Amino acid sequence: MLSGEEDPVEEEANRGHLSLPSMYHELSNRRKDILLELLAESETLQKVLETAKSADVNFVKDKHSKWLNLYEKFLEINTSYQALLSPDAIKIDQSQLKHERDRFENIKLSICSWFSNNKPDDTRSRISHFSGRSGRSNMSALSSSKLRESTRKAEILERQAALEEEEKLEEEKLKLKFKEERLKLKTEIRVSDAKSKVIEDLEKNMLYDDEVEHDIKVTRQKEKYVLPESPIKIVHESENGLLKMTQELNKPKVEIIKFTGNPMEYKRFVRQFDAKVNKNTDSYDEKINYLLQFTTGEAYKIALGYSHLNARVGYNATMKEFEDRYGDPDIVANSYVKKALEWPIVKDDPKALDSYSIFLMECQYAIENV
Incomplete structure (x- = not known):
């Protein structure tokens, strides 16, 4: 490949198939230099073969030896160079070198013809034997070199493929990390806005x-x-x-939910107790008994303590204690605020976010009516 023709390595780089480090440029430049020197030596040798006589055998041998050394050097560096190319690029490169390869084959045929015509039979036999042995030796060396370079190329391609896969994997990990961070920030902003709204509503209603x-x-x-x-x-x-x-x-029959002493449940309990008990009986004995039946925990202990008094006194005292402990607007508001602030952090979970939204709506309506 002479100057003016496009380098397959550079063409591959322009297409984005491989990078072009300094070693590729170095191999390409060295091959060009040796090829130019070999072409010049081929022209000189061809002229010598055309003008030399049988008496100039040693002179021809020297020229042939020099040409052969350059030719072997070119084959070696060409093998190393093509080991770095893709199969398509190798075909392009071989096509571009076809003219030079044909010229080198003609030089080898001319040399064999010249020695055959200018040496005795025994000398020709020795030359033929030497040429065959040298050719086999050179072919063996070239095959070994080509095998090594092919193995090296396979290793380079494997490392390149592994590096590309690793690069893709790292890019995906980075994208997922950024997406997770964005979702986390969005969730924290929503929760912060919701908490701020609840606190503002509480402040307004308390006024x-x-x-x-x-x-x-x-x-x-x-x-x-x-x-x-x-x-x-x-x-x-x-x-x-x-x-x-x-x-x-x-x-339909409505069951009274037992009151545990939670201020957020107090209004609901009083409404249910009034609807199912107070409106259906005037007996304080029955009222205090129902009160014991539909309370549990701390609320049950309070009702049990006042149940030893006169029924009317005990019932009224129990309801007053309930109102002071669980019905005070400040206590109810603080209970809702505490639960809202202690609510677990909601991440990318639509159901959890919807549950928290329902609770905030409950907070708003409860505070407006305490």
């Missing part, structure tokens, strides 16, 4: 606690002065009594 308590007192006072219902209205309501009773009997 209106006094006003709400005042409104309740005013409403209760008004209820004391409601005028008696007219006889016509009483008769009308009595006519609808059977219908209401039927409706009550057809309602």
